Amino acid sequence: MKKTVVVAIVSILAAGALVFGAGDEAPEAPAAPEAPVLEMKIYADNWSWSPNTIRAKKGTRVILTIENRDSPHSFVLKAYRLKVALPQDKTTTVEFIADKAGTFVWKCGRPCGNGCPKMRGTLTVLDPEAAGS
Numbered sequence: 001m002k003k004t005v006v007v008a009i010v011s012i013l014a015a016g017a018l019v020f021g022a023g024d025e026a027p028e029a030p031a032a033p034e035a036p037v038l039e040m041k042i043y044a045d046n047w048s049w050s051p052n053t054i055r056a057k058k059g060t061r062v063i064l065t066i067e068n069r070d071s072p073h074s075f076v077l078k079a080y081r082l083k084v085a086l087p088q089d090k091t092t093t094v095e096f097i098a099d100k101a102g103t104f105v106w107k108c109g110r111p112c113g114n115g116c117p118k119m120r121g122t123l124t125v126l127d128p129e130a131a132g133s
């Protein structure tokens with residue numbers, strides 16, 4: 001008699017767990033928190049980037065579509081440990097999370113002629129929480 005009651009209780013608990021389990025399905029993959037996205041098209045020429053400034057809030061997912069219309073270049077952003085080859089006449093996507101606040105220079109990392117040292121751009125990452133007051 002006593003055993004039967006215990007079995008019944010266990011069955012009810014198990015059934016309850018199943019129901020709860022099914023109900024928990026909805027928020028399955030804990031997706032990355034929604035980061036703002038900044039998409040920009042940048043042209044690489046001999047010897048400039050246009051535009052040559054990127055401004056983003058800290059935490060932004062930056063997606064650069066860089067169209068290289070001249071000789072081979074590369075996109076080098078040391079602060080973010082980025083070095084991406086930009087083949088001639090190709091469009092290359094460079095993506096990163098702007099998680100470091102500050103102003104950083106990016107440049108061409110491939111010797112491409114006299115004007116190579118002039119190929120510089122500036123990334124400014126603003127931290128809204130540090131700013132203000």
Ligand SMILES: [Cu+2]
Binds near residue numbers: 108111119
């Ligand atoms: Cu260069």
